[in-house]
Amino acid sequence: MANIAKKVSWSSRGDEPAQGEGTPLLNGTGAARYSRQVTCLFTWYLESVVSRPKEIPHNEKLLSLKYESLDYDNSENQLFLEEERRMSQMGFKCLEMSRWLVCALIGILTGLIACFIDIVVENLAGLKYQVIQQNIERFTETGGLSISLILWVLLNSAFVMVGSVIVAFFEPIAAGSGIPQIKCYLNGVKIPRVVRLKTLVVKVCGVICSVVGGLAVGKEGPMIHSGAVVAAGISQGRSTSLKRDFKVIMQQFLKVSGLAGGVLFSLEEGASFWNQMLTWRIFFASMISTFTLNFFMSIYHNKPGDFSNPGLINFGRFDSDVSGLLGALFNVLNYWLTILRIRYIHRPCLQVMEAVLVAAVTATVSFTMIYFSDDCQPLGEDQLEEYPLQLFCADGEYNSMATAVFNTPERSVRSLFHSPAGSYNPVTLGIFTITYFFLACWTYGLTVSAGVFIPSLLIGAAWGRLFGILLTLADPGKYALIGAAAQLGGIVRMTLSLTVIMVEATGNVTYGLPIMLVLMTAKIVGDYFVEGLYDIHIKLQSVPFLHWDAPATSHSLTAREVMSSPVTCFNLVEKVGTIVDVLSNTSTNHNGFPVVSRLSDGCEPGKICGLILRSQLIVLLKHKVFVERARSRLNQRKLQLKDFRDAYPRFPPIQSIHVSQDERECMMDLTEFMNPTPYTVTQETSLPRVFKLFRALGLRHLIVVDSDNQVVGLVTRKDLARYHLGKHGLEELQLAQT
Amino acid sequence: MANIAKKVSWSSRGDEPAQGEGTPLLNGTGAARYSRQVTCLFTWYLESVVSRPKEIPHNEKLLSLKYESLDYDNSENQLFLEEERRMSQMGFKCLEMSRWLVCALIGILTGLIACFIDIVVENLAGLKYQVIQQNIERFTETGGLSISLILWVLLNSAFVMVGSVIVAFFEPIAAGSGIPQIKCYLNGVKIPRVVRLKTLVVKVCGVICSVVGGLAVGKEGPMIHSGAVVAAGISQGRSTSLKRDFKVIMQQFLKVSGLAGGVLFSLEEGASFWNQMLTWRIFFASMISTFTLNFFMSIYHNKPGDFSNPGLINFGRFDSDVSGLLGALFNVLNYWLTILRIRYIHRPCLQVMEAVLVAAVTATVSFTMIYFSDDCQPLGEDQLEEYPLQLFCADGEYNSMATAVFNTPERSVRSLFHSPAGSYNPVTLGIFTITYFFLACWTYGLTVSAGVFIPSLLIGAAWGRLFGILLTLADPGKYALIGAAAQLGGIVRMTLSLTVIMVEATGNVTYGLPIMLVLMTAKIVGDYFVEGLYDIHIKLQSVPFLHWDAPATSHSLTAREVMSSPVTCFNLVEKVGTIVDVLSNTSTNHNGFPVVSRLSDGCEPGKICGLILRSQLIVLLKHKVFVERARSRLNQRKLQLKDFRDAYPRFPPIQSIHVSQDERECMMDLTEFMNPTPYTVTQETSLPRVFKLFRALGLRHLIVVDSDNQVVGLVTRKDLARYHLGKHGLEELQLAQT
Numbered sequence A, B: 001m002a003n004i005a006k007k008v009s010w011s012s013r014g015d016e017p018a019q020g021e022g023t024p025l026l027n028g029t030g031a032a033r034y035s036r037q038v039t040c041l042f043t044w045y046l047e048s049v050v051s052r053p054k055e056i057p058h059n060e061k062l063l064s065l066k067y068e069s070l071d072y073d074n075s076e077n078q079l080f081l082e083e084e085r086r087m088s089q090m091g092f093k094c095l096e097m098s099r100w101l102v103c104a105l106i107g108i109l110t111g112l113i114a115c116f117i118d119i120v121v122e123n124l125a126g127l128k129y130q131v132i133q134q135n136i137e138r139f140t141e142t143g144g145l146s147i148s149l150i151l152w153v154l155l156n157s158a159f160v161m162v163g164s165v166i167v168a169f170f171e172p173i174a175a176g177s178g179i180p181q182i183k184c185y186l187n188g189v190k191i192p193r194v195v196r197l198k199t200l201v202v203k204v205c206g207v208i209c210s211v212v213g214g215l216a217v218g219k220e221g222p223m224i225h226s227g228a229v230v231a232a233g234i235s236q237g238r239s240t241s242l243k244r245d246f247k248v249i250m251q252q253f254l255k256v257s258g259l260a261g262g263v264l265f266s267l268e269e270g271a272s273f274w275n276q277m278l279t280w281r282i283f284f285a286s287m288i289s290t291f292t293l294n295f296f297m298s299i300y301h302n303k304p305g306d307f308s309n310p311g312l313i314n315f316g317r318f319d320s321d322v323s324g325l326l327g328a329l330f331n332v333l334n335y336w337l338t339i340l341r342i343r344y345i346h347r348p349c350l351q352v353m354e355a356v357l358v359a360a361v362t363a364t365v366s367f368t369m370i371y372f373s374d375d376c377q378p379l380g381e382d383q384l385e386e387y388p389l390q391l392f393c394a395d396g397e398y399n400s401m402a403t404a405v406f407n408t409p410e411r412s413v414r415s416l417f418h419s420p421a422g423s424y425n426p427v428t429l430g431i432f433t434i435t436y437f438f439l440a441c442w443t444y445g446l447t448v449s450a451g452v453f454i455p456s457l458l459i460g461a462a463w464g465r466l467f468g469i470l471l472t473l474a475d476p477g478k479y480a481l482i483g484a485a486a487q488l489g490g491i492v493r494m495t496l497s498l499t500v501i502m503v504e505a506t507g508n509v510t511y512g513l514p515i516m517l518v519l520m521t522a523k524i525v526g527d528y529f530v531e532g533l534y535d536i537h538i539k540l541q542s543v544p545f546l547h548w549d550a551p552a553t554s555h556s557l558t559a560r561e562v563m564s565s566p567v568t569c570f571n572l573v574e575k576v577g578t579i580v581d582v583l584s585n586t587s588t589n590h591n592g593f594p595v596v597s598r599l600s601d602g603c604e605p606g607k608i609c610g611l612i613l614r615s616q617l618i619v620l621l622k623h624k625v626f627v628e629r630a631r632s633r634l635n636q637r638k639l640q641l642k643d644f645r646d647a648y649p650r651f652p653p654i655q656s657i658h659v660s661q662d663e664r665e666c667m668m669d670l671t672e673f674m675n676p677t678p679y680t681v682t683q684e685t686s687l688p689r690v691f692k693l694f695r696a697l698g699l700r701h702l703i704v705v706d707s708d709n710q711v712v713g714l715v716t717r718k719d720l721a722r723y724h725l726g727k728h729g730l731e732e733l734q735l736a737q738t
Helices: A031-038 A041-050 A078-086 A089-142 A145-170 A179-187 A197-212 A220-236 A250-256 A260-269 A276-300 A325-344 A348-372 A400-405 A409-418 A426-443 A453-470 A476-492 A495-506 A509-529 A533-540 A576-584 A614-622 A627-632 A641-647 A687-697 A717-721 B031-038 B041-050 B078-086 B089-142 B145-170 B179-187 B197-212 B220-237 B241-246 B250-256 B260-269 B276-300 B325-344 B348-372 B400-405 B409-418 B426-443 B453-470 B476-492 B495-506 B509-529 B533-540 B576-584 B614-622 B627-632 B641-647 B687-697 B717-721
Strands: A062-064 A376-378 A397-399 A573-575 A592-597 A607-613 A667-669 A680-682 A701-705 A711-716 A723-726 A729-732 A734-736 B062-064 B376-378 B397-399 B573-575 B592-597 B607-613 B667-669 B680-682 B701-705 B711-716 B723-726 B729-732 B734-736
Touching (some): A078 A641, A089 A145, A179 A220, A220 A453, A325 A426, A325 A453, A325 A476, A409 A453, A426 A453, A453 A476, A476 A509, A476 A533, A573 A576, A576 A614, A576 A667, A592 A614, A592 A711, A680 A687, A687 A701, A687 A717, A711 A717, A717 A723, B078 B641, B089 B145, B145 B197, B145 B348, B220 B453, B325 B426, B325 B453, B400 B409, B409 B453, B426 B453, B453 B476, B576 B614, B607 B701, B687 B701, B711 B717
Antiparallel strands (some): A573 A667, A592 A607, B573 B667, B701 B711, B723 B729
16 A cells, blocks of 8 residues: 555646746846846836837736635535534524624624724824925915925825835735735635735725825725725634635725625625625625714714715716726736836835835825916815815915815815816816826835725726816716726726616616616726736736636536646545655645545555545644554544634644654544545536536535546646636646746 | 336335325315305405414425426537537627627516506506595585495406406416516526416506505516516527526516615525626616616606606615514415415416405405594695595595505505604504505415515505604604515515615615614514515425525435436437337426446446436437438438527427337437536435535536446435425425426
8 A cells, every 4th residue: 555645746737838837937036136127217117118018028827826725615524414413403593693793793893994094094194284285385475385395295205105114024915905815815715814914904004004195095995805804804713614704705895885885796706605695694794884884983073873974985976978998008007017016126125115206206296286287266165175275376266286186085086076067177187187097007006005996986087077077068077977987997897896886876776877888888998908907916916716607618628638637645544654745745735635445456546435635634643543543542532523623724734743653654544534525527527517616616626537436637726727718719827836 | 228218207216105195285176165165255264364274284395396497507518519619709709799688678678568567557546546536525525435435346346357367367377476486487496487478468467457456465576577577588589598597587676676686686586506797687687677667757757867766665764673573474374375275266266256355355444444534634735645535524634544545555655654744643554554464465365466565565664654653753754664674574584685675775875784684683583483475485386496505404314315216317329219208208207317328238227428308309309310310311411509499498299299110219329419427426425515516506407326427316406495494303395296
């Protein structure tokens, strides 16, 4: 029975080159190169517009092997059956109750975090703008406005530097909106550290700094991420929660959206494994979260009991129709920029420098725009403008450009939607749109916590309003809404949930159809040129993301061609030494092993008996559950399901478990612990069929057998994710270790 | 190779009695008994409250074999692969486009039907109430009010008789709300004739008659059913639409609800097989439908362009908290009543008589209540009352009871929600609640097209308002809303979609939490006593309905115990005579046959090669695709996938295909036509695992194999649906042919 576990990497297959071969890895360590290139930071940005992206090698055509997959399949081994038998009817009901409680808790906590972010941003930004406003007012007449500019730049840079430093040095995964990561997580890809407490703290502080620092960012994406962390954290506190990580997610979305929007978002964006109870629980948690937020915000605003603030962006009621070419342009530019960033800017200090640079440029550009703007508007009585800047306008008037840029982006959006006709002149809107477009595009992807929702809405609202004014239409505000929807749709390309969100935000079902048509047009137009922003970023990170369906025209591919083989299998009764060797092999790092019954010669692949996971084997090794010991420890406690659960989610690495030379010769009986009925398919099964099984059941390993039920291969997530429909038909991505 | 197909009924298994044995079938033909019992119609209703339901034999513990299952699995045979290979990229895009067009068409048609129903009901009911109102006014002082009563009774009875006759004699499946049937259809059970054009016509006319006839019914359920028929009809027009039947459904729900409500409804209520594209298409069709409806209704009301009518029930904004015991009582009463109906009233003429009786009683009771009511209210200036009855009130006043009962139920609901405090006195509301409760309970299940949504809302609104008045609260209208939500939740038990519908109807997210809590409380309280109304009716029809999850504690059941065996299998190359004999066997009527490769002795069960469907075999027989003929018709056209599609959905019965004695001796090669990779499981697979596979992939047949891949059994829907969690743990339903 020696040499039973074949030492093969199941990522290297006979009929193709080994992983990533021939493609320069972008995250290489060419440190010497950097120093030469730090000096020409600006040249790169010039390049980013001029150079053709195809000439730059990047990892979009690779599939990273560093991401692990989540496993929603239940190991129905004997321990599990025993536990179920012991459990009473009452026990089930308690379990059910506790799940609802967990959901309520998640909702409450998420709502509180959202509150915290809101209140802190409101106060800090208010303080900042007040200081600058007073300063500008003081110097407007005496003529030292350059001092005001410096003050503004310094304040912004300071905030952004703090936000950028904590992200770059403490938790890089907290950069960006977090939505691509959550999308992957929902899809079943385990992104390392994405749901840690540290990530949450950095995210919350980071997003406060970015927004207060005046960057062209929103706080919605990071809030979604925060909600997901809370949800995963709370549900991981209980050990049966493998599936719950997932159950939990998009409460915070509710903050922006409403109710159904959040549920549909989780549905649209990931949900590789769905059931009704899940929907209910997400919905419930969403409700609680919205309620908590509204409750505390109304107390904060000294109107306790007034719950009439159903979201941050309750726009109004509008309709119209436009499209989303700008979205595609945004995404293409951001794509080039991201490739440049991957290539050149991946040292934390460089990242911080870039963020501070963007903050300074944003402040300077804003100031310049306000300074040269001559769009003076009379101060209304309703005081829609939070921080009206008089500057060079007559008394009783304010600078209209300042309303758009001297404000948090969220307030600007609201102003663009709700200000009466004539509040902005076309030149102001035109200049603002163009400037803000490039600023937002530059900003997304910086090493700060930052969402792209609000900036997209702002760009769209500005050009929508411009459009409305140019056509001399009565209510430019409604064009602002449609423009905002189109721009957001053109950038992130979520039609369904965005429609619901927009409809819920406007509170009028009747405008659903125009909004949906706008979003669909934006998506179709945009998709013609380039993918959605989130998908681009997911691709650039080489995540093995599974889409909803297998690529069309892939029915001719069969499991035989897709699967990895040969497979490392274990016997029903296996030698401890073999198991330890296989688990210790860092070059493969397999996570699931088919268990086979084999003839004693061991050359034939055996008949499938079950599937055992790395985590289970490690627990067994840790508890030294060896056949030889069974006799000597009759009085010892039997291993229970609880022992496996306690090890979740962070079971110890194999290196931490000491196995003596004597013990290596012992045998381990896997019968009781393996999953005795893993899902299998035959070699002739088509790729779409395998894909459907994999996706519908949330699998991590799917065993391929021949007509005699002998194991011939194993299909994992990366085997399916590598095929995609390119311009020339079916294409295959290469696998890379990074 | 003779006698290969074993003639076994796979519904009769060795270890249990044959189907339905020992249980009297309720739909028996004891015609003699009826005549004796017609005379004591009233006694039965008395019985219905007194007698204990457990003493009455009914078919709730049976599972009918007459329902077929829908099949969402794709037969990936060689013809399919060839067709895919031929299809260009362009072709796929066209197919995609045409699907969206179909959805748009569905939306438009459904919206038009809803318009039609609305307008006709509005006009006819208006006419009826005007005539009666004038009549009553004429006779109030002269004192011949009994003539008015007779007029009212006659008018109502006439309408209801027409509605009842067309349902009872032409299309019995059009009875009721249609929601239980659609729920089953979404679940994957093919209810005969439920999506036929004839059903649609009868449903539309029937619901108009019922509502105009003054029954305690609503028109929302039938509208949902109409939407489903339109959707199924249009998508069946195209031959690839097997899956589309399903894709399409709940547009009309939108009429009541809004956007997300409809989508969530389909999700909550059935969706045994779900994907993202589907969601989008349903959503799109919903949008189109709502838009069409609003557009035409606004033209009808001479306000073209005014789309501000986002639904029929745009309630207002409210909050509070109550529960749903009344719902359980309603369901229990209706359950007993339905059992009585199944037992005694199943001849069409009796059914019509009962419907007319109910109509007459409803009119009489309404008249009596108005007559004896002394709740006079001053006529407001806003004229909320559509048909104010003065009766014995002073001039300038109207009878308040008449507002509640002398009106379509929908208008009554609106009045209860929106009338200012003091419009109703408590006695009026109390009497109305009690009377209407029993009337609605009696009405649901009559042989007329009738929904239970609006009556539930009405009962709930009445007692909610009563509750509000008794607690002397400022705004009884908001209690009416919460009461309505609770009552509806208590009766139909859909928490998620109802919350969304209510929230969307009130247009305020903030009241989502109270409404949801109310609905959940109502559901929990109600579930403690009895199931939801729709579920009761589904159970009473013995439909093999699959719930979302397998019953808890069923992990110890394995596929070996669940499956039907032995299985009728075919060889890869099979004798035509054998096939014809198996297909002609009316006692089994199997629909899927595993194809096996077998040793020549034919005693062993063979290794699994594929799965072939009855419909495919019939097409093959019809085209005489025999091995012997292959040589002689080399110049003949090869069979294509199109030939199979053309046969869908109504392939000819086997009896219509003539097979000569010579041809019986021919052989048929199934290799090219069978599905070569059907899903299989091993005998040890647990019930929940089989269930999950079945549900997630929308299967109709799941083959059970042993460790040598030999076919040992077949799992179909009824094998899974028969297990349910009763009071004493896992219970098994019996199978019956009816």
